[in-house]
Amino acid sequence: MNSKKIEPGSLIWLRLDLRLADNPALDAAANLGGAAIPVFIHAPDEEAPWPPGGASKWWLHQSLKSLDAQLRTMGSQLIIRRGPTLETLWALLKETGATAVFWNRRYEPAVIARDARVKEALRGDGVKVESFNAALLNEPWTIRNKSDRPFQVFTPFWKQCLNEADPAKPLPAPIKLAAPAHWPKSIALDELRLAPKINWAGGLRAAWQPGEAGAAEQLEKFLTAAFDDYSAQRNRPDAVGTSRLSPHLHSGEISPRQIWHGVKTMAAKRGLPTAVWRNSQFLAEVGWREFAHHLLFHFPHTPGEPLRPQFKNFPWREDAALLRAWRTGRTGYPIVDAGMRELWTTGWMHNRVRMIVASFLVKDLLLPWSDGARWFWDTLVDADLPSNTLGWQWTAGCGADAAPYFRIFNPTTQGEKFDPNGDYVRRWCPELARLPAEWIHRPQTGPADILRAAGVDPGRTYPQPIVDHAAARAVALAAFARIKTSA
């Protein structure tokens, strides 16, 4: 055989679909015949104004490393290049003689625009191009309300999704990916400099196992140990009551189809009726992720602007000191501080606490929801444009199906309700760890002898509240009334 011979084949352009199983683009390449060459192209500028943040980049590094290791066990490997994407794909097609490019779709506005441009240019050049759905149960344009418009309320949206047949069964991982006679050059993963320069990744490393195997293990663990109690436990940050699948879902190490069928298989083994597992609270939460994608697709301006236009005139404050106190977990409200420190240390925060800290930022501090969204974007390992946008606009009251603006969480009573023994606060605010449960969510009001015995000196060892909640609530309600009357 002529060792210089170049076989025709295909490129699999991998993005947020970093898995071998249930990966339609990979499957299409494996079935086409010829070499199938997995490619990752680093082009963060093309995702502006939302290129991956610090914690996402850390995750991406680990996930790419894990995928490359998996590919190598099959005699394949991941080719890593830097963008621009179109020029890089053209170069790779030329170098390898491949005649097709396959990828799985993404739904962020900048990415949709880039992908459309790439698709048109490659097809114009006679390259076979195909894209697939690998990230959603239903793509955003397939679910419409009775007036043939996109949904803006979750409950009817999810009801309509549940009316659809079960999603297709997940594809198995390909048994083989044919290697080219010569692998094109790849840069080393380290050259992408995705790992953070400052040393905060220790907490991320301790908390997570990025990669497809870690994702599958996490799903299995959740279905075995926590699925049954999910409705009762999902609001408790002091318990491990949720799946913690969000970063795996965001990076595409697991698909919602695999989750759906994982739940279905577990239910069949245990004789759970169809109506029970299909209508489960857990799948409904996966449904919120679908809803977030639906909204972002149909309202692509929402990462930067409120869906409800009257909120454009909201009198947000600018206050760097308050923002810094919130970011660093020094607000004097223990549940808020615990959440912000959990986020900084592990790159994740419990959903109930996300709602509490977000409400505190926008309603107690009157700082713009977009400041919060940006901080989450940089620090969350699951930072996801659809879900982050939905979560922040929901909390601020300016999005679809949002919490009414006048519903203002009281951070003290929220802490007492959802972390009744104070275990969550004790874990993340060790300076309060010796306080009894009765005072842990309101340390500044504790009796002097109890504070002394616990080593808590408000204003010195732990901050005084940076705002008075009752007063802040009144100011927020007045501001809200002003935009309502001006709308």
Ligand SMILES: Cc1cc2nc3c(=O)[nH]c(=O)nc-3n(C[C@H](O)[C@H](O)[C@H](O)COP(=O)(O)OP(=O)(O)OC[C@H]3O[C@@H](n4cnc5c(N)ncnc54)[C@H](O)[C@@H]3O)c2cc1C
């Ligand atoms: C202000 C704010 C910002 C948020 N930003 C993000 C974000 O950037 N990325 C992100 O994935 N989630 C975000 N969420 C949603 C939610 O907090 C996380 O998805 C959830 O905490 C992840 O934990 P889990 O995997 O254990 O969830 P589980 O409770 O086990 O739920 C299973 C899956 O359903 C999806 N899901 C659950 N709740 C929601 C929700 N409210 N909205 C959308 N999807 C949901 C997630 O993919 C999750 O992994 C945000 C919520 C708020 C209030």
